[in-house]
Structure formats: structure tokens, C-alpha cells
Amino acid sequence: MAAPQRPGEAADYYQSAPPQGSYNNNYGNPQDETQKYQQQPPQYGQGPNNGQAEYGEKPTFEQAFTIERPKWNDLWAGILFLIVCAGFVVVSGIVIQGYAATKGFNGGGIYDNHNNFGLSTNTIVLFIFCLAVSIVLSYGYVWLARAFTKQFIWITGILNIVFGFVTALYMLSRRYWSGGIVFLIFSIFTLVCFITWIPRIPFSVLMLQTSIDVSKKYGHVYVVSFIGGLLATAFGAWYSVTLVAIYVKYEPGNNPACSTGVGSCSSAKVIGLIVFITFAAYWISEWLKNTIHTTISGVYGSWYFCSQNFPRGATRGALKRSLTYSFGSISFGSLLVALINMLRQLCSVAQQQEAAEGNIVGVILYCVLGCLIGILDWAVQFLNRYAFSHIALYGKAYIPAAKDTWTMIKNRGIDALINDCLVGPVLTMGATFIAYACALLAYLYLIFTSPAYNSDGTYTPVVVAFAFLIGLQICNIFTTPIASGIDTIFVASAWDPEVLMRDHPDLYGRIIAVYPHVQQAIHA
Numbered sequence: 001m002a003a004p005q006r007p008g009e010a011a012d013y014y015q016s017a018p019p020q021g022s023y024n025n026n027y028g029n030p031q032d033e034t035q036k037y038q039q040q041p042p043q044y045g046q047g048p049n050n051g052q053a054e055y056g057e058k059p060t061f062e063q064a065f066t067i068e069r070p071k072w073n074d075l076w077a078g079i080l081f082l083i084v085c086a087g088f089v090v091v092s093g094i095v096i097q098g099y100a101a102t103k104g105f106n107g108g109g110i111y112d113n114h115n116n117f118g119l120s121t122n123t124i125v126l127f128i129f130c131l132a133v134s135i136v137l138s139y140g141y142v143w144l145a146r147a148f149t150k151q152f153i154w155i156t157g158i159l160n161i162v163f164g165f166v167t168a169l170y171m172l173s174r175r176y177w178s179g180g181i182v183f184l185i186f187s188i189f190t191l192v193c194f195i196t197w198i199p200r201i202p203f204s205v206l207m208l209q210t211s212i213d214v215s216k217k218y219g220h221v222y223v224v225s226f227i228g229g230l231l232a233t234a235f236g237a238w239y240s241v242t243l244v245a246i247y248v249k250y251e252p253g254n255n256p257a258c259s260t261g262v263g264s265c266s267s268a269k270v271i272g273l274i275v276f277i278t279f280a281a282y283w284i285s286e287w288l289k290n291t292i293h294t295t296i297s298g299v300y301g302s303w304y305f306c307s308q309n310f311p312r313g314a315t316r317g318a319l320k321r322s323l324t325y326s327f328g329s330i331s332f333g334s335l336l337v338a339l340i341n342m343l344r345q346l347c348s349v350a351q352q353q354e355a356a357e358g359n360i361v362g363v364i365l366y367c368v369l370g371c372l373i374g375i376l377d378w379a380v381q382f383l384n385r386y387a388f389s390h391i392a393l394y395g396k397a398y399i400p401a402a403k404d405t406w407t408m409i410k411n412r413g414i415d416a417l418i419n420d421c422l423v424g425p426v427l428t429m430g431a432t433f434i435a436y437a438c439a440l441l442a443y444l445y446l447i448f449t450s451p452a453y454n455s456d457g458t459y460t461p462v463v464v465a466f467a468f469l470i471g472l473q474i475c476n477i478f479t480t481p482i483a484s485g486i487d488t489i490f491v492a493s494a495w496d497p498e499v500l501m502r503d504h505p506d507l508y509g510r511i512i513a514v515y516p517h518v519q520q521a522i523h524a
Contacts, residue, residue, distance in 0.1 A: 061298060061317025064306055065393050067325065073397035074328030081287060081331035088280040091273055092242040094262050098249030099241075101260045122451040123463060127240035127470065129445065130438040134471040135233050137434045138478035142225065145482055146216070149209045153201050153426050157194040160429040160436075164190060167440045176457075179443065179464060182351070183436070185367075190429065197422050203515040204422035210507060211423075211485030214303050220315045221296055225481045228292045232285060232477040236470050239281045243466065246273045278345060283331075283338035285473045290330045290388055292477065293484045294322040297392035300488035305496070307503050318392055326391050329398040333384045340380060344373045349465050385424070389488045408494050423486050431475035438471030439464050 072078070145152050164187030171180035215221040250269045252258070258265040298318020302311050311317065322330060347370045354362030386409065387402040394401065442464045446454055454460060493500050501508050 058312045061311045061314045064311040067395035072325055074332045077332035078328035084280050095245035095249040098260055099245035123244045124241055126445045130467045130470050131233055131236050134434055134438055134474040138475045141430050142478055146212055149212050150205055153204055156426050156430045160433040161191050163433055163436050167436050200422055206510055206514050207421050207486050208423050211482055214485055218299055221481045224292055224295055229478045232474050242277055279342045282341045283334055286334035286337045289477045289480050290334050291322050292480045294388045294392045295319045296481045296484035297389040297488040300485045301393045304492040325395050329391050332398040336380050340377045353461055385487045386491050389491045424483055427479045427483050431472050434475040435468045435472035439468040442467035
């Protein structure tokens with residue numbers, strides 16, 4: 001596979017590249033290597049003018065990373081995603097109209113409402129606070145990663161563990177047993193994990209530093225993160241208002257909204273609409289996160305493969321590909337995660353309700369089910385991260401990209417290197433820390449404001465769970481560019497390890513110093 005020709009290099013240097021349909025970097029036995037791994041690195045340098053623009057100009061992203069036969073992949077998933085988005089808009093419009101028609105009854109602030117049967121304006125104010133906390137802490141978290149890269153992993157682990165235990169102990173002291181027990185279990189598990197991860201921290205710090213260094217050089221990485229964070233926050237606000245408005249419009253009881261707008265009140269309608277908008281919210285937020293990830297992967301792929309001739313408009317080109325040819329593929333992969341997360345959210349709410357009713361058997365069963373769903377979520381998220389990096393540069397459909405990525409990871413031995421990097425789990429810890437903060441804020445808010453609808457604590461599990469969800473999803477979107485860079489470096493190293501050694505010798509040497517096994521992991 002021909003690499004992009006750089007000014008001043010002899011053309012015959014690339015004539016020894018392996019033929020189309022094979023992959024061979026002349027390490028070990030070429031024939032055995034070709035038999036083991038048939039996937040090629042991205043088609044960089046194969047566009048018009050051999051991947052180069054006119055003399056004196058840099059190639060564009062489309063020229064540097066060409067698609068052999070461009071087409072809209074997984075179009076059905078993209079269409080379904082747009083239908084779900086339209087459904088969310090319709091539901092939101094109907095219920096917000098019902099909320100607006102009875103705003104005097106539901107109040108305009110924290111205390112001035114007469115609603116004693118469901119969520120009210122009091123809850124909207126709470127979710128606004130949660131959004132503000134999540135966006136401030138997420139920005140602070142990204143700044144922490146940039147300013148204190150070496151200490152970042154330690155700071156994240158310690159803060160997450162301490163805050164988790166504080167949240168759990170406070171809830172237990174208030175006799176909120178269900179929430180306290182759940183947070184206590186999570187905190188103990190996090191503590192055990194972090195202790196076992198300590199030997200792997202030096203390698204993870206190096207990968208994090210590399211990702212941060214590249215992002216500082218190409219500042220548009222953080223522009224994408226900033227815009228994505230604002231969109232996530234805006235959508236979180238929209239979702240929060242819609243969630244409350246569903247209760248206001250359709251919850252049975254002394255509800256004047258039942259006689260206004262579309263449809264009558266019923267508990268089944270409330271449950272069905274909440275399930276739908278929560279699923280839609282998961283899918284939309286996952287799509288946004290993965291679109292950012294795919295776009296940033298294009299930037300880091302450009303840095304890896306074309307470090308000496310960085311393409312023009314790499315961010316715009318990668319974003320354009322994400323929103324056109326790869327739109328359906330991103331929607332497909334995001335759908336799988338959304339379905340799993342939806343099941344986990346329902347399981348979490350059911351577990352807390354069983355605990356509130358004192359049903360220990362139910363709590364245990366839902367806890368086991370939640371763990372199984374969590375493992376499935378981890379597996380799909382793991383594959384998605386590298387598959388979307390693959391899609392960013394290859395432009396393939398989701399299923400072929402996932403298969404190629406898995407085959408590449410296993411055959412190249414890069415899975416050992418990926419498993420020894422903690423940045424993904426650490427960023428998950430950071431997002432969980434911010435989710436803890438939002439959950440604790442929601443719990444304290446319900447205690448101190450004592451809304452009429454929650455006089456018996458019925459809505460505490462629901463409100464705390466959704467506050468946790470808001471903080472988790474927003475922080476995940478803010479930190480996506482950091483993780484995307486590392487994921488792309490891993491996958492690109494498996495595609496073409498020769499580029500790592502030839503064009504990034506300093507990085508390769510530092511990796512060998514902290515993780516000697518990498519020489520076997522990439523068959524060098």
C-alpha cells in the first residue's frame with residue numbers, strides 16, 4: 001500500500017509497497033503475515049494526483065484518505081434515526097404545549113406550584129442546576145487533563161473513589177437505603193479496580209500525553225469538543241423539560257392538563273412516552289458523541305499517516321464524511337448502545353424501587369441483571385470505539401468495519417496493548433464522578449425543597465437516576481476528543497506499525513521504554 005509521497009522523497013521508495021489486497025511490512029515472514037492479516041491500512045495517497053494537491057498545496061482530507069466507491073452506508077439506520085428524532089420533536093411539542101397551558105398550576109419556580117401528583121417546574125429547575133454543574137465540571141475536567149496530564153489519572157481515580165463513598169455514606173445516613181447501597185457497591189468496585197490498575201498507569205500517562213499534545217497542536221479538536229458540549233447541554237435541557245412536561249400533561253390525578261391539548265391522562269401513557277423519549281435521548285446523545293469521535297479520528301489519522309504533509313481541512317473533511325457517507329453507520333452503532341443503555345437505565349430504576357419496597361430478592365436479581373447488561377455495554381462500546389475510527393478513514397459500513405477492526409486487533413496482537421491502557425476507564429471514572437455530583441445534587445435538592453409531588457419519596461429514585469444520566473452523558477461527550485485520539489493511534493498502529501516507527505520515532509521509543517511488549521504487540 002502506497003503511503004503519501006512527501007516532498008524530496010524518491011518515488012521508487014514506495015515501489016516496494018505490498019500489492020493491493022495484502023498487508024506486509026516486511027516484519028517476520030512476509031508470507032505468513034499476509035496469510036494472517038488481509039486488511040490494508042487506509043487508502044491514503046491514492047486520490048487525485050496520487051493523493052497530492054497541485055504543486056505547493058497540501059492535499060485535502062478527501063484526497064489523502066480516499067474512498068474507493070463512495071456510498072451512503074447503512075442508510076436504513078440513518079432514516080430510522082431521523083424518524084425517531086422527528087418522533088421526539090412531536091412528543092416534546094405536544095407535552096410542552098400542555099405544560100405551558102397549565103404553567104400557573106405547576107408554578108414558575110421552586111416553591112410556587114400546586115402540583116402534588118407528578119414532576120413540576122420544581123424539577124425543571126433541578127435539572128437546570130444539574131446541567132450547569134455537569135457543563136462546568138466537564139470543562140474543568142478537560143482543562144485538568146490538559147494542564148496536569150501526568151497527575152490526571154491519579155487525580156481522577158482518587159476523586160471518583162472519595163466522592164462515591166461520600167455520596168453513599170450520606171445517603172445511608174439519611175436512611176435512603178436503595179441509593180446508598182448502590183453507590184456503596186459502585187465505590188467499592190471502583191476502589192478495587194483502581195488498585196489493580198496502578199502498574200499500568202505509566203503507559204496510560206504516555207498515551208494520554210500524546211493525545212493531549214496532538215490536540216494542542218491542532219486546536220480545532222477542542223473547537224469540536226466545545227461545540228459538541230454545547231449541543232449536548234442544549235439537548236439535555238430540552239430532554240429535561242420534555243420529561244417533566246410528560247408528567248405534567250398525562251399523569252392522572254388533580255391535573256388540569258388532562259382536559260387540554262392532545263389525549264387524555266393515563267399512567268400507561270406516561271410510562272410509554274418516558275421510555276420512548278429516554279431511548280431517543282440515549283440514541284441522539286450517542287450519535288452526537290460518535291459523530292464527534294469519528295470526526296476527531298479523522299484528525300488524528302491525518303496526524304498519524306500524514307504528519308509531514310497534514311491535509312487541508314482535515315476536521316471539515318472528516319465531519320463531512322461523518323454526516324454523509326458514514327451517517328447511517330454511526331446511527332447503526334449508536335442504536336446498539338442506546339438499546340443497551342436503555343435496558344440498563346430501566347434495570348437501575350427497577351432495582352431502586354425494589355430496594356425502597358424492601359424486596360431484597362428483587363434487588364439481587366436486578367443487580368445481577370444490571371451487571372450482565374453492563375458487561376454487554378462495555379463489549380459493544382469497546383468495539384464501537386475502534387470501529388468508528390476505522391469508519392472515519394475507510395468510509396465502510398458498520399458491520400464490515402466492526403469485523404475488520406476485530407480481526408485486525410486479534411491478528412495484530414494489538415488487543416494486549418489496548419487492554420493495558422487505562423485512559424478509557426479513567427475517562428469513564430471522570431464521567432461517573434460528575435454523574436455522582438449531579439445525583440447528589442438532585443438528592444439534596446429534593447430534601448431541602450421538599451416538593452409536594454415527592455412527599456413520600458416516590459419520585460426520588462427516578463429523579464436521581466435521570467440526574468445521574470444527564471451528568472454522565474454530557475461529560476462523555478466533552479471528553480470524547482481525548483479518548484478518540486488514543487483510540488485512533490492504537491488502530492492506526494495496527495494498520496501500519498511501520499509509520500509509527502518511521503514517522504514518529506520519538507513516540508515509538510517512549511512507548512518501548514514504558515511498555516516493551518509493544519514490540520511483540522505490533523509484530524515488529
